[in-house]
Amino acid sequence: xxxxxxxxxxxxxxxxxxxxxxxxxxxxxxxxxxxxxxxxxxxxxxxxxxxxxxxxxxxxxxxxxxxxxxxxxxxxxxxxxxxxxxxxxxxxxxxxxxxxxxxxxxxxxxxxxxxxxxxxxxxxxxxxxxxxxxxxxxxxxxxxxxxxxxxxxxxxxxxxxxxxxxxxxxxxxxxxxxxxxxxxxxxxxxxxxxxxxxxxxxxxxxxxxxxxxxxxxxxxxxxxxxxxxxxxxxxxxxxxxxxxxxxxxxxxxxxxxxxxxxxxxxxxxxxxxxxxxxxxxxxxxxxxxxxxxxxxxxxxxxxxxxxxxxxxxxxxxxxx
Amino acid sequence: xxxxxxxxxxxxxxxxxxxxxxxxxxxxxxxxxxxxxxxxxxxxxxxxxxxxxxxxxxxxxxxxxxxxxxxxxxxxxxxxxxxxxxxxxxxxxxxxxxxxxxxxxxxxxxxxxxxxxxxxxxxxxxxxxxxxxxxxxxxxxxxxxxxxxxxxxxxxxxxxxxxxxxxxxxxxxxxxxxxxxxxxxxxxxxxxxxxxxxxxxxxxxxxxxxxxxxxxxxxxxxxxxxxxxxxxxxxxxxxxxxxxxxxx
Ligand SMILES: Cc1cc2nc3c(=O)[nH]c(=O)nc-3n(C[C@H](O)[C@H](O)[C@H](O)COP(=O)(O)OP(=O)(O)OC[C@H]3O[C@@H](n4cnc5c(N)ncnc54)[C@H](O)[C@@H]3O)c2cc1C
Numbered sequence: 001x002x003x004x005x006x007x008x009x010x011x012x013x014x015x016x017x018x019x020x021x022x023x024x025x026x027x028x029x030x031x032x033x034x035x036x037x038x039x040x041x042x043x044x045x046x047x048x049x050x051x052x053x054x055x056x057x058x059x060x061x062x063x064x065x066x067x068x069x070x071x072x073x074x075x076x077x078x079x080x081x082x083x084x085x086x087x088x089x090x091x092x093x094x095x096x097x098x099x100x101x102x103x104x105x106x107x108x109x110x111x112x113x114x115x116x117x118x119x120x121x122x123x124x125x126x127x128x129x130x131x132x133x134x135x136x137x138x139x140x141x142x143x144x145x146x147x148x149x150x151x152x153x154x155x156x157x158x159x160x161x162x163x164x165x166x167x168x169x170x171x172x173x174x175x176x177x178x179x180x181x182x183x184x185x186x187x188x189x190x191x192x193x194x195x196x197x198x199x200x201x202x203x204x205x206x207x208x209x210x211x212x213x214x215x216x217x218x219x220x221x222x223x224x225x226x227x228x229x230x231x232x233x234x235x236x237x238x239x240x241x242x243x244x245x246x247x248x249x250x251x252x253x254x255x256x257x258x259x260x261x262x263x264x265x266x267x268x269x270x271x272x273x274x275x276x277x278x279x280x281x282x283x284x285x286x287x288x289x290x291x292x293x294x295x296x297x298x299x300x301x302x303x304x305x306x307x308x309x310x311x312x313x314x315x316x317x318x319x320x
Numbered sequence: 321x322x323x324x325x326x327x328x329x330x331x332x333x334x335x336x337x338x339x340x341x342x343x344x345x346x347x348x349x350x351x352x353x354x355x356x357x358x359x360x361x362x363x364x365x366x367x368x369x370x371x372x373x374x375x376x377x378x379x380x381x382x383x384x385x386x387x388x389x390x391x392x393x394x395x396x397x398x399x400x401x402x403x404x405x406x407x408x409x410x411x412x413x414x415x416x417x418x419x420x421x422x423x424x425x426x427x428x429x430x431x432x433x434x435x436x437x438x439x440x441x442x443x444x445x446x447x448x449x450x451x452x453x454x455x456x457x458x459x460x461x462x463x464x465x466x467x468x469x470x471x472x473x474x475x476x477x478x479x480x481x482x483x484x485x486x487x488x489x490x491x492x493x494x495x496x497x498x499x500x501x502x503x504x505x506x507x508x509x510x511x512x513x514x515x516x517x518x519x520x521x522x523x524x525x526x527x528x529x530x531x532x533x534x535x536x537x538x539x540x541x542x543x544x545x546x547x548x549x550x551x552x553x554x555x556x557x558x559x560x561x562x563x564x565x566x567x568x
Binding site for chain 1: 331333334337339346357358412416438439440442443444445446448451456457458459460462472476477479480481482483485486487496500501502529530532533534535536537538539540543546547548549551557558562565567568
């Protein structure tokens with residue numbers, strides 16, 4: 001059995017997801033007496049994957065790989081999959097990896113399970129547990145093909161350090177031209193993104209208007225968190241669509257989700273429920289979010305949040 | 321311009337999720353079905369191209385007869401013709417292969433699918449279609465403009481967006497942003513009457529084997545009670561988040 005992971009980088013540095021994929025793959029490999037190979041593009045510190053159990057690191061340094069392109073990336077990954085005699089490919093749940101997944105499933109003739117939250121069990125082929133119905137249920141699914149692709153849900157396994165000896169291969173591919181040309185990239189300021197954040201602070205209609213968002217932003221800043229919002233808040237134009245989370249917006253599976261002035265409608269909860277710890281601050285003790293949350297404060301955001309920011313600053317200054 | 325919109329027939333967002341047949345199947349009893357929200361944004365953009373650029377808009381669904389009301393709704397919103405491929409869509413790859421076969425026989429300039437369906441959340445159908453038909457692909461597409469053969473589009477990336485220029489034929493995985501929430505159309509009486517007369521073509525599926533099989537579904541354990549903290553003791557919340565949840 002051979003396991004290949006696609007370790008994504010951002011500006012040459014590995015994303016945290018990549019170390020999680022490596023940790024996950026190492027555990028599967030050690031149970032099966034096999035080893036882990038990683039493919040990455042233009043990584044500046046490929047050797048760091050050996051701290052998480054990767055035995056062979058293939059770092060491709062073509063200039064053409066600097067910008068993401070679905071055709072070029074999937075060609076390089078599928079070629080490597082074949083060369084390395086792999087039969088399991090592990091991808092993260094980032095936008096780019098999900099973009100690649102469906103394409104790779106066809107190229108590799110592989111069954112592909114997304115939003116996976118368990119290690120595979122091999123007692124009956126290859127079976128996995130995944131989130132489905134936008135976190136309202138789990139599905140236990142069997143991959144029936146010889147090759148498999150596992151799309152691992154973020155934060156479902158965690159990082160496990162494991163130092164191994166590894167071999168690094170520098171590689172160049174023969175690459176054709178891209179069909180889609182990237183003309184520009186608009187990044188939001190240097191803020192943490194919802195996809196990568198460990199903590200997300202989210203505001204709802206209870207905050208009354210965009211002029212009050214300093215509460216959300218200040219709290220996010222002390223916590224090093226990303227900011228998010230409920231759907232009506234983005235529909236009203238108080239915040240950009242990219243912050244809309246929930247069933248029809250972005251999914252959130254952070255370690256900590258703090259909901260302020262959000263009622264907890266079923267469509268909102270569906271998208272954020274897989275976060276590990278959920279906190280709600282709401283004036284209405286009957287708001288449905290209290291049924292989904294781990295911790296709650298029944299109170300006015302305009303009173304509670306400033307106090308929370310202050311106390312967190314105190315906490316951070318004594319604990320750092 | 322010929323447009324094909326892939327329509328997934330999914331439970332309404334407020335549906336209670338239950339399972340039957342030893343937890344092997346979704347329980348459709350009493351559930352309302354809708355056009356998958358991501359697909360509805362794409363359909364609305366397609367109708368916009370119809371109104372502005374005289375495009376033709378077909379809609380396609382892979383599913384059993386029960387999905388026809390959803391296809392009729394798409395026709396009532398303004399699509400010209402519907403196609404249903406008559407097979408229970410239990411495997412994304414079978415859905416993608418069925419749609420790709422139809423595309424290969426019928427040459428479309430633009431294929432619009434949703435980024436993912438809100439029921440099984442596979443999120444792989446548009447990518448699979450692009451690999452099967454070798455058509456350019458943009459996922460998480462949030463803006464799409466076409467003049468003649470050239471396309472300017474944007475896609476959402478983690479933490480921002482990317483602007484792309486490409487050409488037809490093209491397939492996109494669409495979502496909100498393609499049009500705004502307020503642009504979504506509710507079918508009117510005239511649309512509903514006209515939809516009854518539009519063509520709904522039913523085709524037999526090709527012969528494809530499944531790549532995945534559901535063993536069973538499970539529902540999450542009921543959640544424990546929330547721990548309440550008084551608004552006058554926010555330091556208590558910080559302590560719980562630090563020591564108990566280990567979240568900060
Ligand atoms: C098809 C469909 C898809 C949807 N998808 C999504 C989705 O993806 N994401 C999403 O979020 N929604 C979604 N919704 C909308 C959802 O049903 C709710 O309408 C929405 O989540 C409510 O947003 P909210 O909690 O911000 O606002 P409200 O429901 O208005 O809640 C505001 C809350 O703030 C509290 N509040 C008021 N003042 C204060 C104060 N001073 N301090 C503290 N609390 C206060 C109130 O008690 C109330 O609970 C969808 C709806 C549909 C029909």
